Amino acid sequence: MLQSAHHYRAGRKISIQSTLRGERIPLDPMDPAAEFPVVKMYVCGLTPQDHPHMGHGLVAVSFDIVHRYLEYRRLNVQYVQNVTDIDDKIIAKTLAQGVDPIKMTREYTDEFYEQCEKLHVLPVDKLIRVTEVVPETITFIEKLIAKGFAYATPEGSVYFDVSKKDDYGKLSNQNTSMLYESVRKELDKEKRSPLDFALWKRDDSTCLSQPSPWGVGRPGWHIECSVMIHETLGDRIDIHGGGLDLKFPHHENEIAQSEAYSGETFSNIWMHSGLLNIDGQKMSKSLNNFVILSEGLQKYGITPFRFALARHHYRSNIDLTDRLFRDTLNSLLDFHRLFERVLAAPVDPQPSSFDADTRAIVEAFEEAMDNDFNSPEALVVLEKARSKVIQELDGAATISDDLRQRVAVLRELGMVLGLFIDPLSVVEIEGLRLAARVAGGECLTPEQVGSIIAERSEARAAKNFPRSDELRAKLISSGVDVLDSKSGSSWRFA
Ligand SMILES: [Zn+2]
Numbered sequence: 001m002l003q004s005a006h007h008y009r010a011g012r013k014i015s016i017q018s019t020l021r022g023e024r025i026p027l028d029p030m031d032p033a034a035e036f037p038v039v040k041m042y043v044c045g046l047t048p049q050d051h052p053h054m055g056h057g058l059v060a061v062s063f064d065i066v067h068r069y070l071e072y073r074r075l076n077v078q079y080v081q082n083v084t085d086i087d088d089k090i091i092a093k094t095l096a097q098g099v100d101p102i103k104m105t106r107e108y109t110d111e112f113y114e115q116c117e118k119l120h121v122l123p124v125d126k127l128i129r130v131t132e133v134v135p136e137t138i139t140f141i142e143k144l145i146a147k148g149f150a151y152a153t154p155e156g157s158v159y160f161d162v163s164k165k166d167d168y169g170k171l172s173n174q175n176t177s178m179l180y181e182s183v184r185k186e187l188d189k190e191k192r193s194p195l196d197f198a199l200w201k202r203d204d205s206t207c208l209s210q211p212s213p214w215g216v217g218r219p220g221w222h223i224e225c226s227v228m229i230h231e232t233l234g235d236r237i238d239i240h241g242g243g244l245d246l247k248f249p250h251h252e253n254e255i256a257q258s259e260a261y262s263g264e265t266f267s268n269i270w271m272h273s274g275l276l277n278i279d280g281q282k283m284s285k286s287l288n289n290f291v292i293l294s295e296g297l298q299k300y301g302i303t304p305f306r307f308a309l310a311r312h313h314y315r316s317n318i319d320l321t322d323r324l325f326r327d328t329l330n331s332l333l334d335f336h337r338l339f340e341r342v343l344a345a346p347v348d349p350q351p352s353s354f355d356a357d358t359r360a361i362v363e364a365f366e367e368a369m370d371n372d373f374n375s376p377e378a379l380v381v382l383e384k385a386r387s388k389v390i391q392e393l394d395g396a397a398t399i400s401d402d403l404r405q406r407v408a409v410l411r412e413l414g415m416v417l418g419l420f421i422d423p424l425s426v427v428e429i430e431g432l433r434l435a436a437r438v439a440g441g442e443c444l445t446p447e448q449v450g451s452i453i454a455e456r457s458e459a460r461a462a463k464n465f466p467r468s469d470e471l472r473a474k475l476i477s478s479g480v481d482v483l484d485s486k487s488g489s490s491w492r493f494a
Pocket of ligand 1: 044045225250254
């Protein structure tokens with residue numbers, strides 16, 4: 001895979017919008033190594049209580065772009081993700097339906113990572129489940145109690161005492177008195193304050209419960225991430241990420257627990273990805289409009305979905321609509337057709353031999369991505385370069401080595417965004433499926449489109465214009481546009 005020409009510390013730093021600081025801050029890895037410094041990154045993962053949905057796909061792809069770009073910039077990413085396989089909703093569901101929670105959570109977890117693989121999301125370095133760290137969780141909670149940040153109740157639960165943490169609320173920019181106003185006061189008589197949250201819950205209802213010093217129970221939701229990070233990456237990390245919906249209370253509580261535990265800054269940078277709407281509507285349980293990831297990827301296509309996500313900035317919300325794809329499909333197609341045209345033989349792009357134009361493309365791409373992973377701007381750089389290459393190709397008799405190398409670099413830079421990995425045929429098949437659905441017509445294969453175009457060319461040559469028009473209309477009804485030029489007819493998505 002192509003990597004930046006310079007070691008990270010030798011050049012410009014990546015600046016990242018940190019939710020905690022409310023500003024861009026340069027990524028300065030804690031690891032002092034001069035070359036390939038380690039970046040410790042943790043992104044909250046799945047609660048496998050149901051089929052993974054498109055929102056899970058969005059978070060996975062958003063942080064995959066971050067992961068890929070950090071590696072491209074010669075950073076050695078240690079990427080950890082959790083699976084919340086002990087959770088209130090999981091327990092409620094397995095009790096209501098009489099299913100084995102271990103089996104159910106394994107199945108949904110496997111389903112999620114299978115879809116991630118199809119989406120070309122690079123695997124994380126370590127995937128860790130709550131069920132694997134229950135003894136460690138108990139030890140962690142014991143220390144919080146010993147330090148005075150948590151208390152056990154006679155009923156057998158343990159709560160974090162929010163009043164003991166002066167800076168509680170700093171991530172979501174709220175103070176405890178504001179929060180106190182917003183919570184319901186009629187509560188759990190077990191808790192000292194309505195803001196206190198459970199670290200350990202008394203519960204003996206399922207096989208997930210385990211003995212503890214406070215009685216049989218199970219970990220609360222927030223403590224798991226603090227424990228898993230402590231166990232895998234240590235008390236301080238470089239980047240903590242997750243969907244915006246996790247900012248409060250989950251991430252706020254993670255900070256409180258981890259910083260109470262270690263007395264140190266927990267994560268240097270907090271990144272939050274935007275939320276996903278479908279046709280202008282938020283996906284929610286109450287609207288019952290969750291789109292299951294596998295079904296959404298079937299509907300929109302994997303390559304169009306990834307391309308659409310790369311064209312949107314990770315921090316902004318995205319609205320999945322057919323229009324979004326109509327505006328991007330032909331650009332995706334143009335890239336792949338260029339690769340097919342030029343890269344018949346493999347090219348190994350070497351930064352040392354780039355010509356000035358290619359170096360300028362790489363520089364502009366890096367500048368965009370260094371600016372809080374601005375992938376839409378980076379993609380514009382690649383699109384402009386693509387148009388220029390096509391112009392040069394159309395005016396030249398042969399393809400120069402410089403041009404071939406430039407096209408190889410365009411593809412490699414796209415791969416840094418997780419694009420251009422599948423062949424042209426996949427893009428055509430997925431695009432035609434999407435185009436036919438939007439047009440409300442029959443879905444054609446690329447071969448069928450090719451033979452209709454050939455038949456139409458024959459009809460045109462024979463001056464049989466009614467037949468030629470009829471064939472064109474058939475293509476249009478399937479979402480395909482025909483373009484006629486001196487060199488023949490070609491097609492695009494309508
Ligand atoms: Zn978490």
